[in-house]
Amino acid sequence: MIKGKQSIAFEESPYILSSASVVGKKEGEGPLGKMFDMVEEENLFGEDTWEAAESAMQKQACLLALGKAHLKPEDIQFLYGGDLLRQGVATSMGVEELNIPMFGLFGACSTSGEALALASMGVAAGYGESMLAVTSSHFGSAEKEFRFPLSYASQRPLSAHWTVTGSGAFVVGKKRSHVRVTGVTVGKIVDYGLKDSQNMGACMAPAACDTITRNLEDFGRTPDDYNRIITGDLGYVGQSILFDLMRGKRIDIKKNHMDCGMTIFDQNTQDTHAGGSGCGCAATTLSAYILPKIERGEWKRVLFVPTGALMSTVSYNEGESVPGIAHGIVLEHC
Amino acid sequence: MIKGKQSIAFEESPYILSSASVVGKKEGEGPLGKMFDMVEEENLFGEDTWEAAESAMQKQACLLALGKAHLKPEDIQFLYGGDLLRQGVATSMGVEELNIPMFGLFGACSTSGEALALASMGVAAGYGESMLAVTSSHFGSAEKEFRFPLSYASQRPLSAHWTVTGSGAFVVGKKRSHVRVTGVTVGKIVDYGLKDSQNMGACMAPAACDTITRNLEDFGRTPDDYNRIITGDLGYVGQSILFDLMRGKRIDIKKNHMDCGMTIFDQNTQDTHAGGSGCGCAATTLSAYILPKIERGEWKRVLFVPTGALMSTVSYNEGESVPGIAHGIVLEHC
Numbered sequence: 001m002i003k004g005k006q007s008i009a010f011e012e013s014p015y016i017l018s019s020a021s022v023v024g025k026k027e028g029e030g031p032l033g034k035m036f037d038m039v040e041e042e043n044l045f046g047e048d049t050w051e052a053a054e055s056a057m058q059k060q061a062c063l064l065a066l067g068k069a070h071l072k073p074e075d076i077q078f079l080y081g082g083d084l085l086r087q088g089v090a091t092s093m094g095v096e097e098l099n100i101p102m103f104g105l106f107g108a109c110s111t112s113g114e115a116l117a118l119a120s121m122g123v124a125a126g127y128g129e130s131m132l133a134v135t136s137s138h139f140g141s142a143e144k145e146f147r148f149p150l151s152y153a154s155q156r157p158l159s160a161h162w163t164v165t166g167s168g169a170f171v172v173g174k175k176r177s178h179v180r181v182t183g184v185t186v187g188k189i190v191d192y193g194l195k196d197s198q199n200m201g202a203c204m205a206p207a208a209c210d211t212i213t214r215n216l217e218d219f220g221r222t223p224d225d226y227n228r229i230i231t232g233d234l235g236y237v238g239q240s241i242l243f244d245l246m247r248g249k250r251i252d253i254k255k256n257h258m259d260c261g262m263t264i265f266d267q268n269t270q271d272t273h274a275g276g277s278g279c280g281c282a283a284t285t286l287s288a289y290i291l292p293k294i295e296r297g298e299w300k301r302v303l304f305v306p307t308g309a310l311m312s313t314v315s316y317n318e319g320e321s322v323p324g325i326a327h328g329i330v331l332e333h334c
Numbered sequence: 335m336i337k338g339k340q341s342i343a344f345e346e347s348p349y350i351l352s353s354a355s356v357v358g359k360k361e362g363e364g365p366l367g368k369m370f371d372m373v374e375e376e377n378l379f380g381e382d383t384w385e386a387a388e389s390a391m392q393k394q395a396c397l398l399a400l401g402k403a404h405l406k407p408e409d410i411q412f413l414y415g416g417d418l419l420r421q422g423v424a425t426s427m428g429v430e431e432l433n434i435p436m437f438g439l440f441g442a443c444s445t446s447g448e449a450l451a452l453a454s455m456g457v458a459a460g461y462g463e464s465m466l467a468v469t470s471s472h473f474g475s476a477e478k479e480f481r482f483p484l485s486y487a488s489q490r491p492l493s494a495h496w497t498v499t500g501s502g503a504f505v506v507g508k509k510r511s512h513v514r515v516t517g518v519t520v521g522k523i524v525d526y527g528l529k530d531s532q533n534m535g536a537c538m539a540p541a542a543c544d545t546i547t548r549n550l551e552d553f554g555r556t557p558d559d560y561n562r563i564i565t566g567d568l569g570y571v572g573q574s575i576l577f578d579l580m581r582g583k584r585i586d587i588k589k590n591h592m593d594c595g596m597t598i599f600d601q602n603t604q605d606t607h608a609g610g611s612g613c614g615c616a617a618t619t620l621s622a623y624i625l626p627k628i629e630r631g632e633w634k635r636v637l638f639v640p641t642g643a644l645m646s647t648v649s650y651n652e653g654e655s656v657p658g659i660a661h662g663i664v665l666e667h668c
Contacts, residue, residue, distance in 0.1 A: 001460050002411065006435045008461055049652050077336065078520055086420030086479075087646035088440045089654070092523060096657055101340045101520035103448055104440040104644075104659075106422045114437055118452070125459030126335050127342055145420075145648075186412055186435035189426060310426035310438075312419065314479075318383050320423070323430055325438075 004218025006186050006211075007328075013180040014123035016331070017071075017130065017171040019287035020064030022057045024139065024165030027276075027284070030265045035288035036166075037064050043140060043165060050140030051090060054083065054167070058094030058136040061169035065132070069171040073098040076171070077128025080115040082106050083136050083279055084163075085145055086312070090136055094167075100132065108308025109204075109233050110187065111135045112168060112283040113327030116304075117184040119172040120329075129174055136167035137278025146197065146313060159199035159237050161277030164264060168283025178295040178334060185215040185328035189310065193321045197311055200322070201238025201261075201274050204307040207324030208234060209245040211305055212253065215328040223253045227299035230290060231326070232282035232306030233261035235275030260285035260306075282306040290331075297333045304329040338552025340545075341519040341662075348457035349511040350504055350665070351405075351464065353621035354398030356391045358473065358499030361610075361618070364599045369622035370500075371398050377474060377499060384474035385423060388501070392417070392428030392470040395503035399466070403505040407432040410505070411462020414449040416440050417470050417613055418497075419479055420646070424470055428501075434466065442642025443538075443567050444521065445469045446502060446617040447661030450638075453506040454515040454663075463508050470501035471612025480531065480647060493533035493571050495611030498598060502617025512629040512668060519549040519662035523644065527655045531645055534656070535572025535595075535608050538641040541658030542568060543579040545639055546587065549662040557587045561633035564624060565660070566616035566640030567595035569609030594619035594640075616640040624665075631667045638663040 003009040021036045028039030038060065045053040045060075058081070066073060079098065082105035083090035091104060107114040115133035122131050140150055142163035148154040172181065190207040197203075208231050216222065223229060234242055239259050246253050260282045261275035286304060293299045307326040316322070337343040355370045362373030372394065379387040379394075392415070400407060413432065416439035417424035425438060441448040449467035456465050474484055476497035482488040506515065524541040531537075542565050550556065557563060568576055573593050580587050594616045595609035620638060627633045641660040650656070 002462060051648060051652060052654075082440065084421070085646065086648065087418070087442065087644065089644065089646045089649040092644040092657060092659075093649065093654060096523045096525055099522055101522050102659070103452065103520070106416065106438040106440045108421065118437065121456065121459065121461060125455065125461075127455060127459075128336060186437070188433055188435050189430045191430055310421065310423065312421035312423045314385060314420065315423040315427065318385060320386075320427060323426060325426075325436070 006214050007183055007218035009183045010124040012124060013182045014120045014172050015177040016179040017173045017175055017177050018065050018068035019170045019291055020061045021284040021287040022061045022167050023284055027164055027166055027264060030270060032264055032289050050138055050144060054090040054136050054138035054141050055094035057167040058090060058134055061167040062098055062132060062134050065169035065171050071130060073100050076100045076130050076132045078122055079132045080105060080118045081134040082111040084142055107325060108310055109277055109279050110306045110308030110325050110327050111279045113306040113329055116170060116329050117327050120181040120184060123172050123174060131172050133172060134169040135279040135283045137163050137280035139163045139165045142278055156273060157198050158273050161200055161235055161274045162272035163278040164276045164281035166280030166284035168287040179291055180332050180334050181329060182332045183330040185211055185218060187211045187326045189323045189325050191321055191323035195321050197316045197322055200309040201235040202241055203309045203322040204324035205234055205238045205241035205245060207326040208242050208305055208307045211326040211328045213249055215303060223256055226256060226301050226303045228256050228258050229253050229303045230258045233277035234259050234307060235261040237274050294331055294333050300333045302331045304331055340548050341517055341552035343517045344458040346458060347514040347516045348454045348506050350513040351507045351509055351511050352399050352402035353504045353625055354395045355618040355621040356395045356501050357618055361498055361500055361598060364604060366598055366623050384472055384478060388424040388470050388472035388475050389428035391501040392424060392468055395501040396429060396432055396466060396468050399503035399505050405464060407434050410434045410464050410466045412456060413466045414439060414452045415468040416445040418476055441659060442644055443611055443613050444640045444642030444659050444661050445613045447640035447663055450504060450663050451518040451661050454518060457506050457508060465506045467506060468503040469613040469617045471497050471614035473497045473499045476612055490607060491532045492607050495534055495569055495608050496606035497612040498610045498615035500614030500618035502621040513625055514666050514668050515663060516666045517664040519545055519552060521545045521660045523657045523659050525655055525657035529655050531650045531656055534643040535569040536575055537643045537656040538658035539568055539572045539575035539579060541660040542576050542639055542641045545660040545662045547583055549637060557590055560590060560635050560637045562590050562592050563587050563637045564592045567611035568593050568641060569595040571608045628665055628667050634667045636665045638665055
C-alpha cells in the first residue's frame with residue numbers, strides 16, 4: 001500500500017464518480033469554453049464582492065457534481081476543500097450550507113491535488129462511501145489578495161500568471177465509474193530560494209520536478225507509462241524550467257507533458273502572459289478536459305500534478321522566498 | 335468503522351507516541367508554565383519578524399516531538415499542519431526544512447483537531463508507520479493578521495481573546511504508547527450569524543455544541559463516559575454559551591467540561607479578557623497538560639474538541655458572519 005518514499009498505491013482504488021466545473025467569462029471564451037459545465041457571463045456571480053462570488057461558484061460546482069452523481073449533500077461523508085484566500089474564506093462560506101463534515105485545506109494552487117489525495121485516501125480506507133473534493137480561485141479576489149485591487153489597473157510582468165476564475169468539484173467514491181484514482185504521491189515543500197511572486201512558474205517548477213521524479217521512482221515507471229503528465233499551472237516560463245530540471249535527472253517528459261495553465265487560455269488571443277493559474281485552473285481543466293478523455297479511454301493513465309506556490313503578501317514583503325509544493329494523482333481508465 | 339453520521343471508530347487505534355510544546359514568555363508565566371517543554375523568554379524566538387518567530391517555534395516543536403519518539407524526520411510518512419496566518423505561511427516556512435511530504439490545513443483554532451484526525455486516519459488506514467501533526471499561533475503575528483499591529487496599542491473588548499504564542503506537535507503512530515486515538519468526530523461548519531470577530535467564543539460555541547452532541551450520539555455515550563470534555567478556546571464567554579446550548583439539548587457537561595483557553599492563563603493575574611485562543615492554545619495545553627494526565631491513567635477517556643472561528647479580515651470587513659467549526663478527538667488511556 002505504501003509505495004516507495006512518498007506514495008500510496010491503493011489496494012482497492014476509489015473511483016471519480018462525477019465532477020463539475022464552473023468558470024467565468026474569460027475562461028468561457030478560451031479553448032475549453034464549450035467543455036465547462038457552467039460559464040457565468042458576469043464575474044460577480046450575482047454577489048456583491050469577489051470573495052462572495054468565489055464562494056457562490058464553489059457551492060455551484062459542488063451541487064452540480066453531486067447532481068451528476070445522483071447524490072445529495074447528506075450522502076457525502078466528508079468534504080475536503082480549500083482556496084487561495086486568506087483563512088480559506090471562499091471555501092468556508094461556499095460549502096457552509098451543504099452541511100457536510102469538512103476538512104479545510106491549504107496547498108496554494110496544488111489544493112485540488114491535496115483534496116483529491118485526501119478524499120481518495122479516505123474512501124480507500126473505508127471511512128466513507130463517497131467524499132467531495134472542491135477547490136476554487138477567482139481573478140478578482142486573487143488579485144486583491146496577492147497583488148492590487150483590479151481598479152488600480154497595475155501592470156503585470158510577462159512572467160506573471162492570470163488567475164483562473166473557476167471552481168472544480170469531484171465526487172470520489174466506491175461506486176464504479178470509468179476513472180479510478182490508483183495512487184497518490186504526496187508532495188514535499190521544495191525551495192530554490194526564488195523570491196519573485198510575479199514569476200510563480202519558476203517557483204513551482206522545482207516542486208513539480210521533485211514530485212514527478214518521486215512518482216516515477218516510487219511506482220517504478222517511466223514517463224512513457226503515462227499518456228500524459230499534467231502539471232497544474234507552471235505556464236510557459238515554468239514549463240521550460242521543468243524540462244531543464246527533468247533533463248538534469250535524465251528524464252524526458254517533453255513529448256507527453258501538458259500544463260493546465262497553458263491549456264485553459266489561448267496564448268495568442270487572450271493575453272494571459274505566462275498562462276492561467278490558481279486552484280481553479282487545474283481543477284476545472286481536470287473536470288472539463290482531462291477526465292472526459294480518461295473516461296472515454298483516449299488516455300489510459302495520466303499523472304495529474306497540480307503545483308502550488310507557498311507565499312502570502314506578508315511573507316513576500318518580509319523578503320521570504322516562495323517555496324513550491326506539488327501533489328501527484330494517478331488517474332486510470334477502467 | 336464509520337460510526338453514526340460524522341464519526342470514525344478506529345478498528346486498530348493509532349497511538350500518540352510523543353508530543354512537544356513550545357511557548358512564549360507569557361504562557362510560561364501562566365499556570366501551566368512548568369509543564370511546557372520549552373519557554374522562550376524572547377517572543378521573537380531569535381528571528382526578525384513575528385511570522386518567522388512562529389515558524390521557528392513550529393519547527394522546534396516538531397524536532398522536540400520527533401526526538402522524544404526517537405524518530406528522525408525521514409521516519410515520518412506524512413506531516414499534517416496548519417496555522418492562523420494567511421496562506422498558512424508559518425507552517426510552510428516552519429516545516430520546510432524537515433523535508434516531510436505534507437498536507438497543509440486550515441481550520442482556524444480547530445486545526446490541531448483537524449491535523450490529529452487526519453494523522454490518525456492515515457496511520458489507522460496503514461498509509462504510514464508514523465505521522466506528524468503540528469499547529470501554532472503567535473500573539474504578535476495573529477494581532478497583525480486579524481486586528482492591529484501591536485505598536486498601535488489598540489484597546490480590546492472584554493469578550494476578546496488573547497492569542498497564545500505556542501506550537502504543539504504530535505507524533506501519531508502504530509507503536510504502542512499509553513494514549514490511543516480511538517475515534518474522531520469530524521466537524522461541520524455551524525453559523526449562527528454572529529458577526530463580532532472580537533467575540534469568538536460566541537461564534538465558536540454553537541460548533542462545539544454540535545460536535546460534542548454528534549460525538550455522544552455517534553458513539554452512544556453520555557458525558558459521564560468521558561473524564562473530561564475539553565474545548566479548545568471558547569473562553570469564559572463561550573463556555574457559558576456552550577452550557578446554555580447543551581442544556582437546550584438536555585445534556586449537562588458542566589461537571590466535566592474544561593476549556594484550554596481558560597486553563598492556559600491565570601484569569602486573575604494575567605489579564606487575557608475572555609481567555610487564551612489560537613491554534614497553539616489547544617495544542618500546547620493538550621501536549622503539556624492533558625496528555626500526561628491520560629498517560630498516567632488519571633483520566634481514562636477524554637473528548638478533545640478544538641474549536642475554530644472561520645473568518646478573515648476581508649470577510650469581516652465585508653460584513654460576513656463568523657461561522658465556527660470544531661473537531662472531536664477521542665483519547666483513551668491504555
